[in-house]
Amino acid sequence: MRINISQKKVRDQFVAKVEELSGQKILACYQCGKCSAGCPAVSEMDILPNQVIRYIQLGLKDELLKSNSYWVCASCLTCNARCPKGIKIAEVMEGVRQILLRKRKDRIHIPKLTDKQKEEVPQIALISSFRKYTS
Ligand code: SF4
Numbered sequence: 748m749r750i751n752i753s754q755k756k757v758r759d760q761f762v763a764k765v766e767e768l769s770g771q772k773i774l775a776c777y778q779c780g781k782c783s784a785g786c787p788a789v790s791e792m793d794i795l796p797n798q799v800i801r802y803i804q805l806g807l808k809d810e811l812l813k814s815n816s817y818w819v820c821a822s823c824l825t826c827n828a829r830c831p832k833g834i835k836i837a838e839v840m841e842g843v844r845q846i847l848l849r850k851r852k853d854r855i856h857i858p859k860l861t862d863k864q865k866e867e868v869p870q871i872a873l874i875s876s877f878r879k880y881t882s
Pocket residue numbers: 782785786787788789796819820821822823824825826827836837840
């Protein structure tokens with residue numbers, strides 16, 4: 748994927764909005780990757796948690812919002828415990844989700860899940876999904 752970086756993007760309100768919603772200093776991340784190394788959900792993510800942070804740092808809003816990673820995040824908080832900079836990545840993921848949820852853009856439509864799907868989905872994923880549902 749080709750990515751264009753510009754001063755305009757880096758200074759975009761998106762970066763400030765994610766910082767405001769998450770309460771985290773995104774620019775403090777120095778890309779050590781420890782968050783991604785401990786994340787149990789990376790196999791289902793199209794970009795890694797540290798890359799989510801990097802995309803935000805660079806103001807790559809459109810590219811990030813196309814990703815599935817912040818939806819897949821199960822809010823297990825492992826990354827928060829591992830970050831040497833004290834960044835709460837789970838809160839950053841939640842901040843990105845909130846930007847879309849406030850526009851009523853859901854990823855999962857819980858009422859449409861069949862009983863079989865509800866039985867098969869891991870409970871942590873189901874509970875986590877309720878937190879990402881607006882309707
Ligand atoms: S909170 Fe989300 S990003 Fe962090 S380790 Fe858990 S699943 Fe991965």
